[in-house]
Amino acid sequence: MANNSPCTSSTQTDDFSQSFQSAVVREARPFPMYTVYFDSLRQPAYNISAVLPESPLFCPRDDFFTLHKSPRASPDTMELLQHLRQVTNLFTSNISAVSFGAHTPSVRLNSSITAICEDILRLPPPVLSTEFDGPAWTFEACRLAAIIYATSLKKRIAFSKVIADIESSSNSVRFVPSAMPSASSAPPTSLLAELKRALKESDACYNCWDDMMGVLFWVALVGATAAKNRPERRWFAAVAVRCSILLGFDHGYAVMATLRNMLKVMEKLRK
DSSP: OOOOOOSSOHHHHHHHHHHHHHHHHHTOOOOHHHHHHHHHSOOOOOOTTOOOOOBTTBOOSSSOTTGGGOTTOOHHHHHHHHHHHHHHHHHTSSOOSOOOSTTSHHHHHHHHHHHHHHHHHTOOOOOOSSSOOHHHHHHHHHHHHHHHHHHHHHHTOOHHHHHHHHHTSSSOOOOOOOOSSSGGGSOOOOHHHHHHHHHHHTTHHHHTTGGGHHHHHHHHHHHHHHTTTSTTHHHHHHHHHHHHHHHHTTOHHHHHHHHHHHHHHHHHHHO
């Protein structure tokens, strides 16, 4: 597959990716020279048939044309990803958050963001049809990452701080039931531990979700950022790095755009 990136070399792409990805995981700002240069680039023109690493952070066409063809993407997963894409676009829009009156654009925008996030947070875990159900575990991984992502956007809380907020909430997160023989012998669960479990069960460590690798990249970035100062952080970060390396060969611009959009979300959360 031809590289559609407007960058001049793979070394340049690697430099951008490393700087952006390090900033995302640390919830820091990247070097200004990288953001200024990337923002000056023109996005490549993609035709409908192009296979792209689409995700809530990267969808340069009118729809998820690649994801719709993926056997791993169930209807529930696609509906969730559409909600995530929509809320990401709304959250990173240029409408000012400071305004007056009940019917101003920013008030309507915030209401729309809240409504979409609440729809995402109400989604139940999947019912597994078999012991190994790749599409169901893929949905579960996306759903758990979406809980972190949507709660952060709804409450304007940094990803690294939102886990404590979720775990202290009276509305506990529902997980796929454990295969342990009795509830009393099952180990204690946490949102990040269950996200890691879902990724392992989905076979993410083996094939990186193939044509859904862009979505796995997003899930891993959310997990790594939310797991700051927690033991799962390195595992999620390693998955994200692997995705960025594999995608970087043919989709350098897409990797950088995904990371840049994640940084834009995080910048909004700081305000």
